[in-house]
Amino acid sequence: MAAAARPLVSVQPLPASLNDMATDHVTTVALPDVMKASIRPDIVNFVHSNISKNSRQPYAVSKKAGHQTSAESWGTGRAVSRIPRVSGGGTHRAGQGAFGNMCRGGRMFAPTKTWRRWHRKVNVNQKRYAVVSAIAASSIPSLVMARGHRVESVPEMPLVISDSAESIEKTSTAIKVLKEIGAYPDAEKAKDSQAIRPGKGKMRNRRYISRKGPLIVYGTEGAKLVKAFRNIPGVEVANVERLNLLKLAPGGHLGRFVIWTKSAIEKT
Amino acid sequence: MQHDEVIWQVIRHNHCSFMAKITTGNFCRNPYNITGVCNRSSCPLANSRYATIRDHDGVFYLYMKTIERAHKPNELWERVKLPRNYEKALEIIDKHLMYWPKFLVHKAKQRLTKMTQMRIRMRKLALKTREKIMTTPRKEIKRESRREKKAETAAELDKSIEKELLERLNGGLYGDIHNILPTHFNKILDENELHAVSEDEEYEEEPEIEYVQGYDDLEEEDDIEDFGGFAIDESLKNNDDAPEDEEDMDSVRVKRRSESAHQKMEEDERRKSKKKAKVLVEVEHEDASERQRATF
Numbered sequence: 355m356a357a358a359a360r361p362l363v364s365v366q367p368l369p370a371s372l373n374d375m376a377t378d379h380v381t382t383v384a385l386p387d388v389m390k391a392s393i394r395p396d397i398v399n400f401v402h403s404n405i406s407k408n409s410r411q412p413y414a415v416s417k418k419a420g421h422q423t424s425a426e427s428w429g430t431g432r433a434v435s436r437i438p439r440v441s442g443g444g445t446h447r448a449g450q451g452a453f454g455n456m457c458r459g460g461r462m463f464a465p466t467k468t469w470r471r472w473h474r475k476v477n478v479n480q481k482r483y484a485v486v487s488a489i490a491a492s493s494i495p496s497l498v499m500a501r502g503h504r505v506e507s508v509p510e511m512p513l514v515i516s517d518s519a520e521s522i523e524k525t526s527t528a529i530k531v532l533k534e535i536g537a538y539p540d541a542e543k544a545k546d547s548q549a550i551r552p553g554k555g556k557m558r559n560r561r562y563i564s565r566k567g568p569l570i571v572y573g574t575e576g577a578k579l580v581k582a583f584r585n586i587p588g589v590e591v592a593n594v595e596r597l598n599l600l601k602l603a604p605g606g607h608l609g610r611f612v613i614w615t616k617s618a619i620e621k622t
Numbered sequence: 623m624q625h626d627e628v629i630w631q632v633i634r635h636n637h638c639s640f641m642a643k644i645t646t647g648n649f650c651r652n653p654y655n656i657t658g659v660c661n662r663s664s665c666p667l668a669n670s671r672y673a674t675i676r677d678h679d680g681v682f683y684l685y686m687k688t689i690e691r692a693h694k695p696n697e698l699w700e701r702v703k704l705p706r707n708y709e710k711a712l713e714i715i716d717k718h719l720m721y722w723p724k725f726l727v728h729k730a731k732q733r734l735t736k737m738t739q740m741r742i743r744m745r746k747l748a749l750k751t752r753e754k755i756m757t758t759p760r761k762e763i764k765r766e767s768r769r770e771k772k773a774e775t776a777a778e779l780d781k782s783i784e785k786e787l788l789e790r791l792n793g794g795l796y797g798d799i800h801n802i803l804p805t806h807f808n809k810i811l812d813e814n815e816l817h818a819v820s821e822d823e824e825y826e827e828e829p830e831i832e833y834v835q836g837y838d839d840l841e842e843e844d845d846i847e848d849f850g851g852f853a854i855d856e857s858l859k860n861n862d863d864a865p866e867d868e869e870d871m872d873s874v875r876v877k878r879r880s881e882s883a884h885q886k887m888e889e890d891e892r893r894k895s896k897k898k899a900k901v902l903v904e905v906e907h908e909d910a911s912e913r914q915r916a917t918f
Contacts, residue, residue: 393628395636495695496629496667502639509696536696607637 361385365514365616366535383514386622389493391486395608398491398599401484402606404474405599414468420454420461481599488602488610489622497609502565504543505611507536517616520577528582532568532589540611541567544588564588566604571597573617594618625692630668634660638667654685654699656729663725673719673726675704675733682737684715684730708738 362382425438437457454460491497493512498505505511515535522528532538544567550556551563567588572579580591592601594614602610614622633641640652641660648660656674657664666672670689675682682704691698702718704711711734719727 393632395632399636491632493693494625494629495693495698496625497632499695500629500633500638500640500667505695506698507696510694605637608632 363512363514363619364510365516366509367516381516381616383616383619385493385512386619388486388489388622389512391490393491393494393497393608394483394487397480398484398487398603398608399606401476401480402599402603404476405481408473410472412468412470412472414466414470415462417465419465420459485597485599485602488599488608489597489612491608492602492610492612494609498611499609501607501609501611503568503609503611504539505536507539508611509536512612512614512619513537514614514616514619517573519615520572520574520579520617522579522582525582525585528579528586532586535613537568537611537613541586541588543567548587566590566610568611568613569601570613570615571618572615573619573621577615579615594621626668626670630662630665633665633668634662638665640667654687656726656733664729671722671726673722673730675715675730675737677737677741680741682711682734684718686718704734708734711738 361384363385365381365383423440425440427436427438428434429436437454455463495505495508495511498511513535515531519531522531529538529541532541544565547563547565549563551560555561565588567586567590570579570583570589570591571594572591573594575593583589583591590601592598594617602612604610638650638660640650640655642649642651649658650660650665652666653676654666654672654674655664656666656672662668666674666687670692671687673684673686675684677683684702684704685699686702687698687700691700702714704714712731715727715730715734719730
């Protein structure tokens, strides 16, 4: 795309069968400057890995673990090793203040503390740069395809649909809209890929995994389409005022498939 | 170009969902890739001007993508059908990719060559019947054979055949020729001897048979004399029926050829038919016919 000036993006009309839209035929919107920003995968990666740490919850071992015994070393002369032993029973249990990471029932090496630094600060400008970069990447079909979204049947990138979509209330109409604009294969891919996570995450409240589908960005506050689209597997919704890097570049990989509404694009 | 380079950087170093790493190298799963290798020059995503040859149902198509349509994924690829003829296809490729980079033209021709060769080979193979290796589920085979045996014994084929033949006999379906196979005939007669004491007819038959052909059972000569009267009466009847019998014999011949069980049928008929004299007469005829038949 050698466009130096701002090329035009045509707005996809929604079919007349839904409500009573399609009054505006093919209107066009100028491509926002954002989409022409430079794409910096390194910045995106950095910011993403730091931001994703911000939602972590602390975990630690109990402070008293391994120390709840009184134990004394027997010293030399008894033909046994010198680690502190529990008085009384004489079994090899770690004692108070004992360096018991090698002993059964002792405290671990370097017990985890809650005051670990869980969150990371990132410069605001960097965060903004990353978001901008991610938006720009989402307008390049190659990158979106490389990230794994099925966009072969999409009429145009970036994909803009008319504002009448913001008033969709039913999920069934939402699905129809997706099919009309060629975004359905991506949502289907997400639905087909639902599986149980391998590994221990299963037991830790992260049981299911699935692919990510399209991200719908809307412009006006309180648009009803949030409710219509949010139940479709894989589909996420976001307001243009508050775009989240974690949604725009999931996994730190650029190029999420984004569907904009007309007002959203005008605001970017 | 700005985009291509950037795209390639991002794809190659960050993440491309089509890239497959094997011990021997990096390959591209993208169906539009011309070589199949993940390369700066053969990545369909990182080259805005690209061409491939794909095969659909044995027909080759040349797919091309240009930068002008790069933002419309729907209409990105332009398709040209290539003729069956290899040389003509090469010409068409040349024509369409006239001012394109040499790499793509060269690779496209290479791909066409390889695909034509494969197509020829696949067609030849399809004509030959290939062996298909199938698994032998032992459990199932054993189970089925066991069940077969049980079903066979449960079906009692012999008995049902006898029943069917007797029904047909009672219905008068067959003629009166009963002893094509002497051994079977004798066996049935033996059985009847044992079971049906009241049936005098059989006794009559046997000595008669002896008289004519020299059958084995000579036991009931006494009985024969007792029933000589009956035999005479029946013989009178039989004379009338003789021509009919012959016709029946012919028809029976046809039937016999189809079923070997006919012999048994005849024997059963013998058991139940009460026209002994008829039988006697028939026997004579039959002997002649039988000898003729034996020459099959």
